Amino acid sequence: MRTPCFSARIAVVTAVAVLCAGAALGFGRITARNGDVVTLSxxxxxxxxxxxxxxVVKVVEAGGQAQPTVIASFVVTEVGERSSRARLERIQAGFDGDPMLGLPVAFDRPLKKPEAAGPAAQATPPPSTQQAPAPTASAAPPPATQGTPPANLTPQLSGDPVQLLNQAGAAWDRQEWERAAELYEALLRVMPDDPMAVKRAAAARAKVQAAQAALAQERTNLPVYREKAKAFLDAGNWNAAVEWLQRIAAADPNDAYLASVVEGRRHDAERALAEGRFDDAVRECQAALAVSAPPSPAIKALLGQARAGQVKRWLAEGDGDLARGDVPAARAAWDRVAAVDPHNAGLDERLTKLDWVRIPAGTFEMGCVPADVECAANEKPRHAVTIDTPFLMMIRPVTVAQYRRFVQSTGRAAAPAPAFAQGDDHPVVGVDWNDAVAYCSWAGGRLPTEAEWEYAARGGQDGLKYPWGNSISHENANFKGTGGRDQWKYTSPVGSFDANGFGLFDMAGNVWEWCADPYGETYYASSPSVDPQGPPSGSSRVLRGGSWDFDPKSLRASFRGWILPWGGCDSGGFRCVRPAP
Known part of the structure; x- marks a missing residue:
């Protein structure tokens, strides 16, 4: 049986601890394994x-360092005089096939030998194996008065048994054994008969002692670790040397050999930085920090300088790419900046140039244009509307990749997969109105009003049926059927057709787009002339723009669709607006 998340549970015992601390503290070794059954010593x-x-514990790489790690738990099933058998449980991923021979095991409580009947059993054990007993409830000095905190209780520890119990349990769950032992021992001074405190105080103190013994033994291995690291470094294999350098750092952070290696990497980083080789400087700093314990403040500062040089160069590269019209290259350069310096002062303005366009304030005629015989009643009467304040609108509909980043960032449910394949650069579909609102809020904006949407769709050209003119073909947009530039049966990559007068793509076809307004069939007869927001109530929300599975009629700039707000579909998407700076 295996529990993947079990890998996060880090122990502080090793095989050396078993040899040093002995069974009296609650340790043994595995001498055989057959499937999920092991024999203990x-x-x-x-x-x-x-x-x-x-x-069951084993020294493995964890967090960039060699650490004793719990790889399984066990329950004893059969007991003999000199050995016992146990069933393995919760085997960590990757250790199902590990033979485990010789690996140490740590019991959850100290082992107590049975009382001996004869004098021979009372003989003093040899000095090399004699150990101090693990702390128990009786080892703690009882308080003068039951329920009264002792005078020597450290200021950090409460005398309230409930608080002590809660704090001790939290430390135990975090596997902070030193703190757990201290807290449970303090609890025993207040409540000497608490069974959980008795068990856990002894177990936590045993783990602390085992860790100390393991660290002492690990330091005796330092000459071997240095030899291994040096051999790999002499061969130019830094990646292989890192494992041994990290073991040195874990055993002795002040080791002179380790310090010389780190100093060499720092020197190389300084030289690279002075020569303007920022990528090399970053690599050298990262290499040094990977084997430093704790990380050197001087090297961290050096890394910051190298990063600043990288960011400055990437910003300039993106500026040059955009000036040449190479938008993908500019995005790649600025995405590198976002990965290491997401709050860079100039980054947001640059990314805005890629994803948003400024829509100026202005007045237009909203609704059915003259001589358009396809208009429905809800597109009338045609009326003047003023957009009083400029705003930014997303140049393209929100893509599959963009929505995925939103889901990963917020934990919100992913959009349902459509019945057809989509690439990352296709518009996301199936998003209901509430999820679209949430995305726009996360992106620093909101959904456009219906008036803002039509004003933007017309692109500054009043009186036309479509954003580009009064006729339509598959050269203009993605709608029902295929032909010409429209080779997509379903959604197409955003921006596959020409932009309108404001520089917006896909304002007609590809996917319907949510608007903020409730839908009102006769709203045009009484709507305000300045920044209309839609009727005050309504069960449905407005959709605009038409889509890949609808006829050209729905792609007209004045066409009004509507659907219930929870009605996401395979042909529905959205884009956002936000205030202009």
Missing amino acids: VGSRDGVEAGMSGD
């Missing part, structure tokens, strides 16, 4: 009982 004479549980 400790039995009834060591205090093992059926039903006891614990962890």
Whole structure:
């Protein structure tokens, strides 16, 4: 049985701890494995009982350092005098096939040997194996008065048993064993008979002692680690050397050999920075920080300088790319900036040039144009509308890739997959009105009003049926059927057809677009002449622009569609607006 998330559980015991601390603290070794059943080196004479549980640990790479890590838990099923058998549970991903021979096991509580009946059993063990007993409830000095905190309780620890219990439980869950031991021991001074505190105080203190023993043993391995690291460095294999350098850092952060390696990388970073080789400087700093424990403030500052040089260069490269009309290259350059410096002062303005266009304030005639025989009643009467304030509108509908980033950032549900394939540069579909509102809010804007949408769609050219004129073909837009430039049966990549007079793409065809307004069949007869917001109420929301599966009639600039706000569909998308700076 395996639990993937179990990999986050880090132990502080190793095989060395078993040899140093012995079974008295609650440790043993695995001597055999058959599937999910293992044989342990400790039995009834060591205090093992059926039903006891614990962890199997192994030194592995974790967080860039070699650390003892829990790879499985176990429950004892059979107990012999000198050994026992246990069932493995919650095996960490990647260790199903590990033989586990010789790996240490840590019981959840100290092992207590049974009382010996004869004098021989009371003989003093050899000095090399004699260990101090693990702390128990009786080891803690009882308070003078039951329920009264002792005078020597540290200021950081409360005397309130409820608070101590909560704090101790939280430390235990975080596997902060030193803190957990301290808190449970403090709780025992207030409540000496609490069974959980008795068990956990001893177990946490045992883990602390084991970690200390393991660290001491790890330091005896430093000569081997240095030799391994040096061999790989001499061969020019930095990536292989990192493992051994990190082991050195974990055992002794002040090791002189490690310091010399880090200093060499720092020197190379400084030289690269002085020569304007910012990418090289960043790599050298990152290499040094990967083996520094704790990370050097001087190298972190050097990394900041190298990053600043990178960002300045990438901004300039994007400016040049955009000036040449190479929008993808400009986006790639500025995306690199966003990855390392998302709050850069000049980044938002540059990205706005890629994704948003300024729509000027102005007045236009909204609704059915003269001589358009396809107009429905809800497109009349034609009336003058003033957009009083300029605004920014997204140049293209929101894409699959853009909406995915929103989902990843917010945890909101992904849009339902349509019945056809889409690339990342296709407009996202199936998004209901509420999700579209949420996306626009996340992007710093809102959905456009119906008046803003039609004003923007016309692109400054009044009196036309479509944004480009009074006739339509598949050379102009993606609508029902294919032909000419329109080779897509379903959605097309955004921006596949010519922009309108304001520089907006896909304002006719490809996907319908949500508007903010409730739908009103006869709203035009009484709508305000300045910045109309739609009727005050209504069960449906406005859709505009037509789509890949509708006839040309729906692509006319004045055509009004509507649908219930939870009615996302395979032909519906959206774009956002926001205030102009």
